[in-house]
Amino acid sequence: MSTIIAVVxxxxxxxxxxxxxxxxxxxxxxxxxxxxxxxxxxxxxAFFSEDTGVDWxxxxxxxxxxxxxxxxxxTGVFEFVAIWAAKRAxxxxxxxxxxxxxxxxxxxxxxxxxxxxxxxxxxxxxxxDRLDISPVPFLIAEVLASNVGGTATLIGxxxxxxxxxxxxxxxxxxxxxxxxxxxxxLVVLGLVLPWLFRGSFAVDPQRVADxxxxxxxxxxxxxxxxxxxxxxxxxxxxxxxxxSVVHLDPSVVALLGAGLLVLGSGTPPKQYLAxxxxxxxxxxxxxxxxxxxxxxxxxxxxxxxxxxGATGGNALLAVFLILGVSALLSGVIDNIPYxxxxxxxxxxxxxDIPDPAHSEALWWSLALGADFGGNMTAVGASANxxxxxxxxxxxxxxxxxxxxxxxxxxxxxxxxxxAPYLWLRYFVL
Numbered sequence: 001m002s003t004i005i006a007v008v009x010x011x012x013x014x015x016x017x018x019x020x021x022x023x024x025x026x027x028x029x030x031x032x033x034x035x036x037x038x039x040x041x042x043x044x045x046a047f048f049s050e051d052t053g054v055d056w057x058x059x060x061x062x063x064x065x066x067x068x069x070x071x072x073x074x075t076g077v078f079e080f081v082a083i084w085a086a087k088r089a090x091x092x093x094x095x096x097x098x099x100x101x102x103x104x105x106x107x108x109x110x111x112x113x114x115x116x117x118x119x120x121x122x123x124x125x126x127x128x129d130r131l132d133i134s135p136v137p138f139l140i141a142e143v144l145a146s147n148v149g150g151t152a153t154l155i156g157x158x159x160x161x162x163x164x165x166x167x168x169x170x171x172x173x174x175x176x177x178x179x180x181x182x183x184x185x186l187v188v189l190g191l192v193l194p195w196l197f198r199g200s201f202a203v204d205p206q207r208v209a210d211x212x213x214x215x216x217x218x219x220x221x222x223x224x225x226x227x228x229x230x231x232x233x234x235x236x237x238x239x240x241x242x243x244s245v246v247h248l249d250p251s252v253v254a255l256l257g258a259g260l261l262v263l264g265s266g267t268p269p270k271q272y273l274a275x276x277x278x279x280x281x282x283x284x285x286x287x288x289x290x291x292x293x294x295x296x297x298x299x300x301x302x303x304x305x306x307x308x309g310a311t312g313g314n315a316l317l318a319v320f321l322i323l324g325v326s327a328l329l330s331g332v333i334d335n336i337p338y339x340x341x342x343x344x345x346x347x348x349x350x351x352d353i354p355d356p357a358h359s360e361a362l363w364w365s366l367a368l369g370a371d372f373g374g375n376m377t378a379v380g381a382s383a384n385x386x387x388x389x390x391x392x393x394x395x396x397x398x399x400x401x402x403x404x405x406x407x408x409x410x411x412x413x414x415x416x417x418x419a420p421y422l423w424l425r426y427f428v429l
Contacts, residue, residue, distance in 0.1 A: 140387075
């Protein structure tokens with residue numbers, strides 16, 4: 001009975017989120033309330049379990065970075081970058097999109113993709129406002145790029161941290177194995193974007209002339225605060241990159257950075273808390289509890305075992321199946337809990353494959369499928385949810401289906417490009 005309740009609640013909530021009949025935060029919290037009230041999950045499962053509960057690391061990472069970004073916004077640095085990017089692109093919306101996509105992808109490889117979109121989204125909103133064009137295509141393109149670019153490293157996308165921990169893979173292993181395919185995927189993405197967002201690049205020439213006449217240096221309002229914020233950001237970024245050395249989770253690093261900046265800047269609580277996307281954080285909490293109910297009742301484990309058991313011991317078939325299933329399921333149930341559930345089964349599969357290159361390919365197929373699959377729907381990855389929240393707050397809401405129609409196309413293309421890479425690199429060359 002618990003399994004039925006968990007599945008029905010998740011499906012109903014997902015339909016409500018997809019159709020936008022009610023706000024997504026309301027649907028997620030209501031679904032979480034039902035699984036808790038019916039006893040499918042208890043308080044220990046929802047709030048204290050790493051397997052079935054709220055991922056506090058994700059929530060506090062978001063909270064810390066939102067506070068930092070909120071204080072940083074007061075310096076005018078986002079206006080500076082927006083004007084700089086627009087001028088370097090000669091005011092062309094398409095060139096601006098490609099430039100911001102490249103910046104987002106590269107930054108996502110060395111930060112986590114959520115942090116990157118939190119930093120890039122305000123710049124995007126400002127430059128689009130200056131040019132009087134819709135920011136929606138730009139924001140969607142940046143999220144897609146963040147999920148692709150974040151695939152390149154251990155810290156770029158949260159599922160990679162899970163894969164690295166389970167498989168014993170280091171930062172350099174991800175760089176050597178995934179960076180080549182990510183670079184290729186970004187080239188493909190750059191070629192696809194003009195077609196995917198065709199009709200979105202018309203701009204008033206007078207607006208372009210106005211932007212080109214601006215002096216970006218005049219946008220900096222508080223130079224001293226900018227210096228303090230820059231120092232704190234560098235420390236936070238160093239903490240992210242040196243995760244294996246300092247042994248501090250990204251969430252702890254983000255909270256420490258936020259606290260340091262709050263103390264150093266003297267910003268009143270009302271100002272720095274105003275930048276926190278509380279609806280996004282609560283949506284995540286509800287979503288984690290609902291997915292935790294699926295994990296507890298064995299639904300996700302059953303799905304993963306069915307996928308893994310269908311390989312019949314064939315390593316190449318296993319790689320392709322894991323890649324495809326991971327992309328599909330990660331787009332529907334969020335890639336973090338999916339990878340956490342699937343990784344023990346992949347580990348078991350590697351024991352039955354004698355060739356080290358073939359067994360390692362299973363891990364890379366899991367990482368690629370989960371990371372690229374996160375682009376498939378509006379709730380497939382944390383970065384997607386964050387940007388949708390920022391867009392709604394800025395008065396440019398992105399609907400579930402508007403995102404998903406673009407994201408599903410990119411997911412299909414990136415997975416199709418990844419498949420021959422895995423075959424050639426680990427089974428042919």
